[in-house]
Structure formats: structure tokens, C-alpha cells
Amino acid sequence: MNGHASPGTIISFQGVTKQYEGDxxxxxxxxxxxxxxxxxxLLGxxxxxxxxxxxxxxxxxxxTKGEIYFDxxxxxxxxxxxxxxxxxxQDYALFPHLNVFENIAFGLRIxxxxxxxxxxxxxxxxxxVNLAGYENREINEMSGGQRQRVAIARAIVNRPEIILLDEPLSALDLKLRTEMQVELRELQRRLGITFIFVTHDQEEALAMSDEIFVLNEGKIQQSGTPTDIYDEPINxxxxxxxGESNIVDGRMTADFLVAFAGKSFTCVDQGLQPNEPVDIVIRPEDLEITRPGEGKLEVRVETQLFRGVHYEIQCADEAGNRWLVHSTRKAExxxxxxxxxxxxxxxxxxxxxTEEEFDKRLEAYI
Known part of the structure; x- marks a missing residue:
């Protein structure tokens, strides 16, 4: 047994590098x-x-380098x-000449x-996968969502330890994709099998995951629960x-005090150097519209779009920062x-x- 892995770990990557020749x-x-x-x-x-x-x-x-451990x-x-x-x-990889039953049974017959x-x-x-009674159906008679379910049934029929899903919903229309997200999540809970899902769709990742690994340029930028990553992005x-973000340049004046957009604001962060340059993130849904002179920022509305559940409002302040606001209140x-x-x-x-440095900083003042 590999001594470096935590109890309950099924897959462990340790210093893994992959490089193809000449690339x-x-x-x-x-x-x-x-x-x-x-x-x-896995999101990115x-x-x-x-x-x-x-x-x-x-x-x-x-x-190319490093070790991968399974159990x-x-x-x-x-x-x-x-x-x-x-x-x-992603393309289901079903056999078109075999019916639903034989597609799922293929590995069992081997x-x-x-x-x-x-x-x-x-x-x-x-x-x-909610396809009882479809065993004699031909693959070319199935909808995209049904074919996806057949592919999933073929994957789970032997109850593997892990199911890997490589952007399996990308070919589906939005409504069906949303339905399949719910079905996949519920299926994973019922089976108790480890699912590892690949997507570039952040909404999909937030909706379905216990944990997300955000990747960029061959490195894991941040890992954690959807809430952790949305509320506490590392960079x-x-x-x-x-998600959508307002990101502006700032400066940490002192613990619990940060300056941006030409003003100082009380915040909940600490442990940084006085006057250290920082990036500031405020989510669009956390900005509330007030009358002029009553807000913490004064802005002018540049564009407004109605998105059904809210208005999407683009504004600019006098310092040249642009702000995206999601509000049920209309502006002109x-x-x-x-x-x-x-x-x-x-x-x-x-x-x-880095994520390791961020975690150490948090632990220092929690």
C-alpha cells in the first residue's frame, strides 16, 4: 500500500508530468x-x-514522470x-450495428x-438509466439523450470502481443537457461509484460536483468544493x-481594509503586507443598486440586457473600472x-x- 495517500483515496497522482515527443x-x-x-x-x-x-x-x-496509484x-x-x-x-462510441442490449452486453460477452x-x-x-424496456431498440432509433444513457449503462454494467466521463453532454441541447446533469448526479449517488467528469462548462461543474479541479496550462490552479471555488477563487x-466576476486592481491598506476604485473599503481579509498590490473580486449578484450618492461606488450605466430572472447591467466608475451588475431592479x-x-x-x-500558500495563510488566522 502506498503510504503517501490518505485513507479512502482511490486514485493518487504524485508529481505526474506528461509530455509528448517534440511538444x-x-x-x-x-x-x-x-x-x-x-x-x-476536471474543469478548464x-x-x-x-x-x-x-x-x-x-x-x-x-x-512521462511521476507515479499514479490506484487503491x-x-x-x-x-x-x-x-x-x-x-x-x-463524448461521441458515445456505440456500435451502430448492435441493438441496445448487445451494446451494453458487449464487454460482458468478452x-x-x-x-x-x-x-x-x-x-x-x-x-x-431509466431505459427499462428499450433493450431491443436499434441505436439509430434512439435520441441523443437516449444514446447517452445507453453509453452510461454500458459503463456501469460491470460496476467498475471509477467511471470517467469525457465531456459526455456537450452534443446535447441545453434543456436535455440540464436534465442529464441531474440524472448523472443522482445515478452517481445511487451507485456510490467514483465519477470523474471532464468539462469546460463552469455551470455544469458547479451544479454536479462534490469537488472541482480547475486546470490551466497543465497545472491545477485550485481544487475544492463548488462553493469554495466560487466564493474564494485563488487567482x-x-x-x-x-462564474462572472468583477476583477479590479487594489491595494491592501491594512488588515480588514482595502483600497480600490480610488476609495478605501472595509473587508474581511487579513494576513497580507501593508500596501501590498492585490486583485479584487466582487461577484455581479453581490452589487446592489442605490440612488446616486448613497452607494459605496458611483457609476454610470453603459448597457442593460434583460436575462429573464435579472437585468445584466454594465457600468463604469470615474476611475475607469467597469462593473457588471445582476439585479432585479431596472436601470436606464x-x-x-x-x-x-x-x-x-x-x-x-x-x-x-499558489493554492498551498493560500491555504497556509488561511490557517494562520482561522
């Missing part, structure tokens, strides 16, 4: 742990390394067919299980990538308004701080 490294000295029975999301833009992590876990490729055992060179892992691909056992397992998997990239383009916010709404980010 820059896709992953750069990445370390993390995946706990059994949780829903994880194209080329950030998230699919490479999936391929390394599946055994489709091997690391405490080194698996760097264990072939894909010897791992307790199944993958759901294992030479008896027909009665195959039938029992396939029908059980179909019930799990400008994470703040900008996760060209109008001068005030903006107010609570001290808790101000999130101070230290420039170039």
Missing part, C-alpha cells in the same frame, strides 16, 4: 488525490490537460483492460459470462473562469447610479499566490 508538457508536475464514492469534475479550457488526466487514469497513455498500487504501466475503470466518451447473468446485468443497468484565472442607459456591497462580498486575491 511542450501537457501536464506539469501534477499531484492530487481522488476519494472513493465522490463526483469529481481546451488544452489545459484535463482529458490527459482522464487518459492517464484509464491507461490509454503513460506518464494504493502503482499502475503506471498497467494496461487499460486490467483497470477497474470504464469511460463514457468476459464469457453466462447468458442468464448477462441478461440480468444488462436489464439492471437499463433500469438504472484571477479561477475568478474569471468560474446613461443613468448615474450608486452601487453598494457588504464587506464579505469583497474577495482579496494575492498576486501569483
Amino acid at each position: 511542450a508538457a501537457v501536464l506539469k508536475n501534477v499531484s492530487f488525490e481522488i476519494e472513493r464514492g465522490k463526483f469529481y469534475t 479550457p481546451s488544452g489545459c490537460g484535463k482529458t490527459t488526466i482522464l487518459r492517464l487514469i484509464a491507461g490509454f497513455t503513460v506518464p 494504493g498500487k502503482l499502475i503506471n504501466h498497467v494496461p487499460a483492460n486490467k483497470r477497474q475503470v470504464n469511460t463514457v466518451f 468476459k464469457k459470462l453466462k447468458q442468464a447473468e448477462i441478461k440480468e446485468k444488462v436489464l439492471e443497468a437499463l433500469r438504472f 484571477r484565472f479561477v475568478a474569471d473562469f468560474i 442607459v446613461g443613468e448615474a447610479i450608486g452601487l453598494t456591497f457588504d464587506p464579505e462580498a469583497i474577495h482579496v486575491m494575492r498576486l501569483n499566490e
